[in-house]
Amino acid sequence: QVQLKESGPGLVQPSETLSLTCTVSGFSLTSYSVSWVRQPSGKGPEWMGRMWYDGDTAYNSALKSRLSISRDTSKNQVFLKMNSLQTDDTGTYYCTRERYSGGLDWGQGTLVTVSS
Amino acid sequence: NTVMTQSPTSMFISVGDRVTMNCKASQNVGTNVDWYQQKTGQSPKLLIYGASNRYTGVPDRFTGSGSGTDFTLTISNMQAEDLAVYYCLQYNYNPWTFGGGTKLELK
Numbered sequence: 178q179v180q181l182k183e184s185g186p187g188l189v190q191p192s193e194t195l196s197l198t199c200t201v202s203g204f205s206l207t208s209y210s211v212s213w214v215r216q217p218s219g220k221g222p223e224w225m226g227r228m229w230y231d232g233d234t235a236y237n238s239a240l241k242s243r244l245s246i247s248r249d250t251s252k253n254q255v256f257l258k259m260n261s262l263q264t265d266d267t268g269t270y271y272c273t274r275e276r277y278s279g280g281l282d283w284g285q286g287t288l289v290t291v292s293s
Numbered sequence: 294n295t296v297m298t299q300s301p302t303s304m305f306i307s308v309g310d311r312v313t314m315n316c317k318a319s320q321n322v323g324t325n326v327d328w329y330q331q332k333t334g335q336s337p338k339l340l341i342y343g344a345s346n347r348y349t350g351v352p353d354r355f356t357g358s359g360s361g362t363d364f365t366l367t368i369s370n371m372q373a374e375d376l377a378v379y380y381c382l383q384y385n386y387n388p389w390t391f392g393g394g395t396k397l398e399l400k
Contacts, residue, residue: 224389279342
């Protein structure tokens, strides 16, 4: 059974760095790509970036200067780091698995609030 | 970036209604469009991939259609459990982009 679970701090100070972990089970990170998607409350989701199955990365150009995605395949984990957080970075952050035939499987999400 | 414009933004419907919602891409995305359903407090769930392919376990009252720039999600016989926000996603161009959503509410 495919599972993805996000974890990280619920509260981040403005200008600080956000660090999130996505722990996966039921599939291999060397066979499937994993994307991070975020969603401000009451708004549509935003694709942030991807860890390809082969270890390469791709980023949304709007976030590229602040965002880094990495992984530890031995621990079945994908990591997101984003610096210089502001209040409009508040929202729910999801990790997703990209299915071969199309579509995304989603984790439960983790709420991140940027506030002092 | 490819802008995905969903319409309407909200709909007031009754159980049993036929519901049609639209998603328009700012450029040709082929059939590289998914539809997701998001209920309050939950993560989005895949309904349709590749514009018209129903995901495993999705009731056949959900139908996706379209190609190029215009896409449609139809619910043929609205059920109470279908109350949710529906999002389209294009994955033809980077960055992938979502629409702003269509919210279904009861009359």
